[in-house]
Amino acid sequence: MSDENASKETISTKKNCAGKKNAMLAYGVIQISATVLSAISLAAIALGFCAVKQESKVFNGCVEEVIAEGKTNAQAVRFCNGGN
Numbered sequence: 001m002s003d004e005n006a007s008k009e010t011i012s013t014k015k016n017c018a019g020k021k022n023a024m025l026a027y028g029v030i031q032i033s034a035t036v037l038s039a040i041s042l043a044a045i046a047l048g049f050c051a052v053k054q055e056s057k058v059f060n061g062c063v064e065e066v067i068a069e070g071k072t073n074a075q076a077v078r079f080c081n082g083g084n
Helices: 002-068 073-080
Strands: none
Touching: 002 073
16 A cells, blocks of 8 residues: 555656646746847837937938028027928
8 A cells, every 4th residue: 555655646746746847837938938028129129219310310410401501590490390
């Protein structure tokens, strides 16, 4: 009977370890997914800043061009923002 009890305990232990193993695997997958999602988000933010930088260069060029035509800074900014 002791052999039978020992084998039942072994099976029980294996089942408990399998549950913990699956939980740890799920945790690892979730952790990696979160890291990948974070990296993608940071890349998207960086690309957004590049677009803002380019738009800023174009706006500054527009302002300088309008000022060169003889208008004031305020008039140039208003013009480049879509005003008259």
